[in-house]
Amino acid sequence: MLRLAARPATPADYDRYARLFPELGADQAVPSRDRWERALAKDTLLFEEDGAVIAYAYAQPLRETGYVRNVVVTRAHRGRGVGGAVMRAVAAHLRARGCSRWCLNVVPDNTAAVRLYRGAGMEQAYTSTSFRFTWDVVARLPRPDRAVAVRPVDPADDAAVEAAFGLVPGQVAEARGRGKLVLLSLVDPAAPSAPPLGFASFDPQHPGAFPFRVVAPGLAVPLLEAIRPHAPPDPAFIGVVVEDDDALASAFLAAGAAVHLALLHFRGDIPALS
Incomplete structure (x- = not known):
């Protein structure tokens, strides 16, 4: 049974974030500790199971729209419903910040993520x-x-x-x-x-x-x-x-x-x- 606990990230969580960031597969360097502490931590949720961080979501509230920048689940914990739990927590987090809409970017061949986002009520708007x-x-x-x-x-x-x-x-x-x-x-x-x-x-x-x-x-x-x-x-x-x-x-x-x-x-x- 999934026992996932969500919590806001803190500046002290940089090492946990840096460990998970490469699983995005984005072919870019991990953002610096300074950027994490200054700009990213405040809009990031960490997800723990049995005390270990197994996922995170970085979602910026921009007035009425939340821009979901990163959703990461460790490979060992995929296929267990973690992604759906993460999106539900992000939805609650953004609604609490005054957002009524959300958006994100995803690579086309990540079929599991596309299915997850469609299941969360999103539809494709355009290609980039x-x-x-x-x-x-x-x-x-x-x-x-x-x-x-x-x-x-x-x-x-x-x-x-x-x-x-x-x-x-x-x-x-x-x-x-x-x-x-x-x-x-x-x-x-x-x-x-x-x-x-x-x-x-x-x-x-x-x-x-x-x-x-x-x-x-x-x-x-x-x-x-x-x-x-x-x-x-x-x-x-x-x-x-x-x-x-x-x-x-x-x-x-x-x-x-x-x-x-x-x-x-x-x-x-x-x-x-x-």
Whole structure:
């Protein structure tokens, strides 16, 4: 019988988190202890059985939407209903934080996770592609057909960015709160108060941009060129996640960018507590 106990994580739980994180299979380094203590622990639930941590969930409440970033169950404990118990606990946690909807990303071939999320009331909203490429790929992308200007995203710009690109309300402010991300937008210099033409949240430590949104594939170049001064010289590659934009994904593929990961974006109403 499953005897699972959920508890909020604390900064002192970093070693437990770091042990489980690689089971995501995300091909990225474990976030640093500083980032865990500063930004991640407060939105993470740990799940214990007989005193051992066997699962965790990292879910950010962003106003009315909870963004479920990680759900991890150790391999030895999969297939026992742990995932369902984790999602029920996450639902209760997010509802207590004022959320009525939730969303997440999952790889298509993780059929067990897809089944779990559908069972939790979510449905696929769109597909995304995570690309990795070297900077020479930028020269082979379509060129912009209009003049644009790049500017940092101020808090007063957040709502316009989120509305223009269908982002979760509060998502830009959350990114800003991490402290080390570079937030940039593209605007029409002749109409700077018009809706933005592009947006990127760039993490120099990764290095990668997510979200990365433009209204036309040709506008990816000026946004990437604005990102480059913030990128480390080594490694020479950059990662970009293209969400719900087949034209932009095709442009990256044609320019020689490599597909790192395919993703499905799921979203839905958080089930009412029974």
